[in-house]
Amino acid sequence: MPELPEVEVVRSGLExxxxxxxxxxxxVLHPRPVRRHLAGPEDFALTLTGRxxxxxxxxxxxxWFALADGDAILAHLGMSGQFRLDQPSAxxxxxxxxxxxxxxxxxxxxxxxxxxxxxxxxxxxAELPDEVAHIALDPFDEHFDLxxxxxxxxxxxxxxxxxxxxxxxxxxIGNIYADESxxxxxxxxxxxxxxxxxxxxxxxxxxxxxxxxxxxxxGGTSFDALYVNVNGQSGYxxxxxxxxxxxxxxxxxxxxxxxxxxxxxxSSHFCPSCQRLRKRRSR
DNA sequence: ACGAGCTCCTGCTTGC
DNA sequence: TGCAAGCAGGAGCTCG
Numbered sequence: 001m002p003e004l005p006e007v008e009v010v011r012s013g014l015e016x017x018x019x020x021x022x023x024x025x026x027x028v029l030h031p032r033p034v035r036r037h038l039a040g041p042e043d044f045a046l047t048l049t050g051r052x053x054x055x056x057x058x059x060x061x062x063x064w065f066a067l068a069d070g071d072a073i074l075a076h077l078g079m080s081g082q083f084r085l086d087q088p089s090a091x092x093x094x095x096x097x098x099x100x101x102x103x104x105x106x107x108x109x110x111x112x113x114x115x116x117x118x119x120x121x122x123x124x125x126a127e128l129p130d131e132v133a134h135i136a137l138d139p140f141d142e143h144f145d146l147x148x149x150x151x152x153x154x155x156x157x158x159x160x161x162x163x164x165x166x167x168x169x170x171x172x173i174g175n176i177y178a179d180e181s182x183x184x185x186x187x188x189x190x191x192x193x194x195x196x197x198x199x200x201x202x203x204x205x206x207x208x209x210x211x212x213x214x215x216x217x218x219g220g221t222s223f224d225a226l227y228v229n230v231n232g233q234s235g236y237x238x239x240x241x242x243x244x245x246x247x248x249x250x251x252x253x254x255x256x257x258x259x260x261x262x263x264x265x266x267s268s269h270f271c272p273s274c275q276r277l278r279k280r281r282s283r
Numbered sequence: 284a285c286g287a288g289c290t291c292c293t294g295c296t297t298g299c
Numbered sequence: 300t301g302c303a304a305g306c307a308g309g310a311g312c313t314c315g
Contacts, residue, residue: 001307001308001309002309003309062311063312076309076310077309078309078310079307080307080308114308116308116309116310117309167309167310174308174309175308175309220303239315264308265306266307266308267306267307267308
């Protein structure tokens with residue numbers, strides 16, 4: 001599932017492909033991925049034709065293509081969105097939803113099996129789309145304030161994993177990196193945020209940055225063909241996961257069997273020995 | 284204002 | 300063998 005490292009791999013892969021390119025034509029093959037463009041699929045295609053790309057940008061899991069006229073094409077990969085570059089004559093990948101023919105003869109394709117993600121036009125959004133403004137900075141942003149975020153995390157009245165997944169507290173972290181970060185920081189996912197010491201709050205955010213930086217360096221995490229870069233290749237971080245998807249396998253630190261627990265209709269993975277739930281506030 | 288739960292979507296896997 | 304249920308989950312939305 002694309003989280004910050006995977007989205008950044010896609011963004012950096014797109015940069016040399018689209019920057020400076022002009023859109024010759026757009027085909028919308030399924031209406032759902034443009035559902036956020038209220039004027040409809042036909043308008044989406046027509047209004048983008050003839051425009052030119054500048055550098056693609058990112059905050060958290062949001063990606064946007066700045067356009068030369070100051071607008072932007074906002075993109076979210078959701079669960080399964082991919083961008084691929086191909087020749088127009090090449091057979092379409094299964095679940096291809098939108099294609100952009102570029103002025104250098106290439107074709108940019110948005111492929112998305114589950115269609116949780118999508119594209120929309122963001123007027124005036126080249127610097128920062130309005131739709132992204134409410135999302136917190138991610139840990140890789142030069143203005144990200146780790147200390148202030150740690151304080152806000154502790155001020156919440158929830159559990160630490162929920163807080164890590166709250167994109168309005170810190171963006172870019174999804175289910176995989178939340179589990180990995182908590183394991184690295186040795187904190188139980190259900191630990192109430194109000195019981196965390198400041199050092200623990202800092203540690204879990206630092207762990208998130210560390211884990212995501214390592215994943216980014218390896219081209220992102222993949223379990224299957226649902227996440228690939230613009231050339232269709234998978235990342236290598238999957239082999240380095242310590243808890244996610246490793247139910248009943250030994251904890252790499254202590255050998256205790258990893259536990260999978262239902263959480264918000266999804267799963268949390270943790271080591272019941274390294275990550276103990278504390279009843280009391282820590283200092 | 285904030286926290287929690289629901290919903291959207293497809294396709295692979297699992298079980299009867 | 301065939302069918303259906305289970306499962307994967309980001310984020311907008313609603314409700315309390």
